[in-house]
Amino acid sequence: MPVTTDNETSPLALKPRHERVAGNPGGRPGLTLAAVAVVQFMVSLDLSVVNVGLPQIAAGLGFSAVGLTWVIHAYALTFGGLLLLGGKAADRYGRKRVLLLGLAVFGLASLVGGFAQDPGQLVAARAVQGIGAAAVAPAALALLTSTFPTGKARVRAFGVWSAVNAAGGALGVLIGGVLTQYASWRWVMFVSVPMAAGALALAWRAVAADPPPIRNGRPDVLGAILATAGIALLVLGVVRTDQYPWTSPITLTTLAGAAALLAAFVYVERTTTRDPLIRLGLFANRSVAGANAYNLLVGGAMASAFYFMSLYLQLVLGTGPALSGLEFLPFALGVVAGSILAIKLGYRLAPRTLLISGGLLTAAGFAWFGLISPDGTFITDVLGPSIVASVGFGLCLGPIVSIATAGVAPHETGAASGLLNSSRQIGSSLGLAALGTVAHNRTGQAVTPIALNNGYALGLTLSAALLVAAALIALIVLRRTSPPARSASNDHTGPAVSDRVSVE
Structure with a gap:
């Protein structure tokens, strides 16, 4: 039977205000939120900052048209494939420790990538960046979840997180364009170095020391290797269909190998004597399963749309890198506006409603983008759809994170956070x-x-079609819940977006 959790009747709701807000004893909630915000901005920015610089990167290092996509794939694959291991490591070894280590790896990889002399070196550096991000992202999100476990503070914290997450992705295009045109494409890599250093210093000061970890066996490293290798092989098979048709022996063999690796991953997770990378029972929770399926489709649509629009502005309309980046600014502002609107609506509408509405609104914007023309202009072909799509995307961000981590045991928040980030990057x-x-x-x-x-x-x-499918998943998989009404008391309350969710 589904059970509805309600913060007004839970034991947590009876605790004093400072215990509910500061779920991380010894830490500073405000500074912790700031540290998490900087980390998430940096990770999101690095997913998009290279987009505008892709033509210059191709010319400078000699990438082929299809090979150029591996500048993005290398980061997304290691990031997505190792996020589950990163989340498990955060739960096992301590969130602060994993966060600091991940930031150091990320910063060093960014520095090395900026000095790359051939395609292989840049792709390798991007892959190591993804490894660092896979440690950083779930640790930061788990810190946010534990520091702000419920109430109005949680709504605001997730609103800030979603705003900087979206702003990092959107402003990354603007920053990348300016750096590419007025400095060099290499600075799209170098820019992450000072951010990683600043985030590391802030986290060192703001985040409380971890309690003694509970260690129930060794982490499942084999599972992480199988998942990452399987996904990488799957992407390789799809990418090479321009050279080898879907029915060719090479493509069929590659895809069969990917399927075998992913099946082995599931088998290992079910039978391993080590601490599983992800407890498969989490997927019995319809909120967790639905949120991750939704996030998978949204991730595919957003990454593709950014890629196509960056190339459309430069290669079709002939816009320079800096101006192309500037023309993404309305999208960035729209996402922030949508995230703020989601906070306001989060007290009145169920998360499921926000996911459906946001997904359909973003799909409408992308369908409008699909009407681009070779002789188009920024005003007629870019500005309008940017506003529609970005506001819709902003509406989705906070609710999807809150749903995916609600009802999860405290010792699994890192794994659940890693799973959500992983579904997005995959x-x-x-x-x-x-x-x-x-x-x-x-x-x-x-x-x-x-x-x-x-x-x-x-x-x-096709990106718009993916978002329509995501909205259908939210409609069908996620259960209907009551809008989280405000408490009648005079305390801080105002239930979080996730305070009333259905769990199995």
């Missing part, structure tokens, strides 16, 4: 691989603005 990589290949096939060998426009338009339309 979706990004698979979505870009599939939609990028489809767009490339539509374009063919021609490099004229008309041919490129046709490919990008198709990719953007």
Whole structure:
């Protein structure tokens, strides 16, 4: 039977205010939120900061058209594939310790990538960046969940998190464009170095020391290797369909190998004597399963749309890198506005309603993007759909995180956070691989603005279709819940977005 959890009747709700807000004893909630915000901004920015610089990176290092996508895939694959291990490590070895180590790895990889001299070096550096991000992201999100366990403070904390998460992704395009045009594409890598150093210093000061960890066996490293290798092989098989058709022996063998590795991952998780990477029973919770399926599709749509629009502005409309980045600013502002609106609506509407509405609104914006033309302009082809899609995307961010971590045992919050981040990054990589290949096939060998426009338009339309599918998942999988009404008392209350969710 489904059980509805309610913060007004739970033991947690009877605790004093400072105990509910500061779930991380010895830490400073405000500074912890600031540290998590800086970390999330940096991680999100690095997913998009290279997009505008891709043409210059290709020219400078000699990437092929299809090979260029691996600048994005290398980061997304290691990030997504190792997030579960990162979450488990945060639960086992301490969130602060894993956060600091991940920031150090991320900063060093960014520095090395900026000095890359050939495609292999840059792709390798991006892969190591992903490893650092896989440690940082779940540790930071688990800290946020434990520091703000319920109440109005949780709503605001997740609102801040979602705003900086979205702003990092959107402003990354602007920052990348300015750096590429006025400095060098190498600075899209170097820019993360001072951010990682600043986040490390802030986290060192703000985050409380971890309590003694509970260690129930060794982490399942084999599971992490199998998951990452399986996903990487799957992406490789999809990306190479421009050279080897879907029915070719090479493609079929590659995809079969990916399926075998992923099946082995599931088997290992069910039978391992070590601490499983992810407890498969988590997926019995419809909120967790639905949120991650939703996030998978949203990740694929957003990564593909950013990629296509960056290339459309530069290669079809002939816009320079800096101006292209500036033209993404309305999208960034729209996402922030949508995130703030989600906080306001979070007290009146159920999370499921916000996910459906936000997904459909973003889909409408991407469908509008799909009408781009070779002789289009920023005002007619970019500005309007940017506003519609970005506000819709902002509406989704806070609710999806809150739903995916609600009802999860405290010792599994890192794993649940890693799972949510993983579904987003895996979706990004698979979505870009599939939609990028489809767009490339539509374009063919021609490099004229008309041919490129046709490919990008198709990719953007398919991105809209992914978001419609995500909204359907929210409608069908997630249970209906009551809007979280405000408490009648005079205390801090105002239930969090996730305070009333159905769990199995």
